[in-house]
Amino acid sequence: MRVDIISIFPEYFAPLDVSLMGKARERGILDIHLHQLRDWTHDVHKTVDDTPYGGGPGMVMKPEVWGEAVDAVIEDGRAASGGDALPRLIVPTPSGRPFTQEVALEYAEEPWLLFAPARYEGIDSRVVAEYGERLRTDEVSIGDYVLAGGEAAVLVMVEAVGRLLPGVLGNARSVADDSFAPGDMANLLEGPVYTKPPVWRGHEVPEVLLSGHHGRIARWRRDEALRRTLDRRPELVARLDRDGLDKHDRRV
Numbered sequence: 055m056r057v058d059i060i061s062i063f064p065e066y067f068a069p070l071d072v073s074l075m076g077k078a079r080e081r082g083i084l085d086i087h088l089h090q091l092r093d094w095t096h097d098v099h100k101t102v103d104d105t106p107y108g109g110g111p112g113m114v115m116k117p118e119v120w121g122e123a124v125d126a127v128i129e130d131g132r133a134a135s136g137g138d139a140l141p142r143l144i145v146p147t148p149s150g151r152p153f154t155q156e157v158a159l160e161y162a163e164e165p166w167l168l169f170a171p172a173r174y175e176g177i178d179s180r181v182v183a184e185y186g187e188r189l190r191t192d193e194v195s196i197g198d199y200v201l202a203g204g205e206a207a208v209l210v211m212v213e214a215v216g217r218l219l220p221g222v223l224g225n226a227r228s229v230a231d232d233s234f235a236p237g238d239m240a241n242l243l244e245g246p247v248y249t250k251p252p253v254w255r256g257h258e259v260p261e262v263l264l265s266g267h268h269g270r271i272a273r274w275r276r277d278e279a280l281r282r283t284l285d286r287r288p289e290l291v292a293r294l295d296r297d298g299l300d301k302h303d304r305r306v
């Protein structure tokens with residue numbers, strides 16, 4: 055997967071050089087390209103923003119600069135692949151559709167993602183309108199809070215998507231057991247996890263996990279996932295369709 059990120063703070067993405075994402079890049083599973091948005095300005099101050107039409111606080115990012123940057127990055131990517139592929143354009147914004155595990159799985163199937171993190175009050179809306187005619191373009195939110203810029207949101211999304219790519223996680227099963235993973239865990243939070251020692255500062259590991267009885271362990275884990283979800287995210291349990299809850303579940 056090719057990932058292009060255009061930002062006025064490309065150095066923000068240094069964390070993508072380490073750990074799982076760094077190893078995925080070394081192994082060629084992830085091909086990340088960072089771009090400085092200001093490289094597409096033409097004034098001495100390298101201006102990327104201006105005052106909002108209609109008044110109001112803050113500044114809005116200029117469409118011309120973003121347009122030149124996105125066009126150039128698409129051309130770069132096409133030249134590198136020797137084809138006429140187009141990326142999926144992803145714009146993080148608090149006003150976007152929720153970025154969920156389901157969306158991460160959808161993005162993990164894409165060969166090329168282009169992230170456009172904004173600063174200030176956001177990017178002139180005509181940029182999404184312009185590219186929405188040619189590319190699959192998504193405005194997505196990673197949560198109901200406002201950051202100082204979209205860069206942190208891009209880090210979150212690249213990691214959530216990157217870990218799903220084949221070969222990135224050592225144990226493919228751990229993806230299937232993720233919170234929110236499709237199948238049995240859909241709409242359920244992951245339950246508690248334990249490792250050695252069996253007793254730590256007087257805290258014992260639940261006995262069932264030491265029993266070696268796989269059926270009982272699976273049942274206990276589902277019960278704990280359901281219990282935790284009921285306690286912390288009751289609205290998710292409501293999403294489980296009637297078939298999603300068996301008669302044992304209803305006893306939890």
Ligand SMILES: Nc1nc2cc(Br)ccc2s1
Binds near residue numbers: 174176200201205
């Ligand atoms: N939760 C989020 N906050 C922000 C702020 C800016 Br500025 C750009 C993107 C996002 S996504």
